[in-house]
Amino acid sequence: MEELLQAQLDAQRAGEAYAVVTIAEASGSVPRKNGKMLVFFDGRTLGTVGGGPAEQMAKRDALAAIDAGENRFLHYNFPSPDGASCSSRLSLLVEVFQPKPLLVVFGGGHVGTSLLRLAKPTGFRALLFDDRTEEQIPEAVSLADRFVRVENVERDILNTSIPTGAFFVLCGHDHAVDGEALAAALQKSPRYIGMLASRRKILSLFAMLKERGVTQKELDFVHTPIGLDLGGETPQELAVGILAQILLVKNGKDSRVRL
Incomplete structure (x- = not known):
């Protein structure tokens, strides 16, 4: 027993x-x-x-x-x-x-931290990945239920236990690292992947992933531009738009709506 x-x-x-x-x-x-x-x-x-x-x-x-x-x-x-x-x-x-849904945030910067602050009040557990130390991003780490510092990004994400149906938000600070995070997230049977990046960066990352064998169907699953367009530009406003889109997916609504 x-x-x-x-x-x-x-x-x-x-x-x-x-x-x-x-x-x-x-x-x-x-x-x-x-x-x-x-x-x-x-x-x-x-x-x-x-x-x-x-x-x-x-x-x-x-x-x-x-x-x-x-x-x-x-x-x-x-x-x-x-x-x-x-x-x-x-x-x-x-x-x-059934556990609370898991929000996986890659990148503990301003947007990532703002998103983590919203996770618990809306019923999510939060897992934070970052290649920086806890001392470098203390606020983000304190808001997450779990923090994993990555060295080899794709390997470390793949080796982390993440249940099927998690919600991934990729908002890192490095082009190459974000591509590795996306490659790993696509292999984790997610319910949602959103990526914060410029159109130019997205096109470059998608081209790189296609060369690695990622299909267009898999890339079409990624929400980018990420979040609902609420007209704001601050990290807090962007985080609200991202979480609103995630809640639409979670609740079975049309998440591709851009207000």
Whole structure:
């Protein structure tokens, strides 16, 4: 039990979705009358509700519940192996735990810091990447739930645990570094990527990425110009426009609207 609790805490800290599957009722010749199993978003499991085909079905249905983001009550009937009329029954409660959405900010400059300041009040956890030290960008680091200093940008982002469906904002300070960050972000199954850059810079970066094999379809996924055009030019106003666009994506609205 202690191992299961620790695994849940670890998943919550990592921002990973998971389900707790608990035997609610069991009758007949089921392997277990009580038990609990964790099913993680990537298919990993811990604990057991009896093993065998029933557990495989429970895992499958728990993953479906995670994808749907809803709790479920599952019922399974198994015929008696000797052909008797009395079958075995198993009822399972599936409780889904979805983390807050993750905002990934690359670049702790003025716009990045302003965006991080808005993350928590709007329900996001925030992960900050930057190639500078904590001492160089103390305010941005203090606003993030987690800070990762990168040396090899693409490698370090790829090696960081980031759940599927994260929201990426790339607002770095170096042309080449931003390209590496974008290449990594495209491989992280994001729900949103936005990039703060001039048209000239974007065209140059996209040409470089195409040479590396990135498809036009992947590049079309990137929001640039980034954010809703609210008419402002300050970092704070730009951050509000960026977050507004992210919220449109999160809530299933048209994020390509430019006001």
